[in-house]
Amino acid sequence: MITMISLIFFVAVFGKLLFFALKVGWGIMKFVLYLLLLPAIVLGLIFGGLAYIALPVLIIIGIASLVKTA
Numbered sequence: 368m369i370t371m372i373s374l375i376f377f378v379a380v381f382g383k384l385l386f387f388a389l390k391v392g393w394g395i396m397k398f399v400l401y402l403l404l405l406p407a408i409v410l411g412l413i414f415g416g417l418a419y420i421a422l423p424v425l426i427i428i429g430i431a432s433l434v435k436t437a
Contacts, residue, residue, distance in 0.1 A: 412421035
């Protein structure tokens with residue numbers, strides 16, 4: 368009986384820790400994507416001669432960021 372209660376508490380505690388770790392990892396991934404990868408992609412599009420694709424992407428991202436912060 369004590370083993371079952373201990374197992375339940377073990378799963379509860381480490382389940383919460385796993386959920387927290389996934390949440391933190393997702394936040395770090397979004398941070399890296401928005402600050403490092405996205406500008407690199409847009410600059411690559413501009414330097415690659417695809418400015419007609421890069422400008423609408425910038426406009427969509429700008430509108431999305433304004434809506435998200437409002």
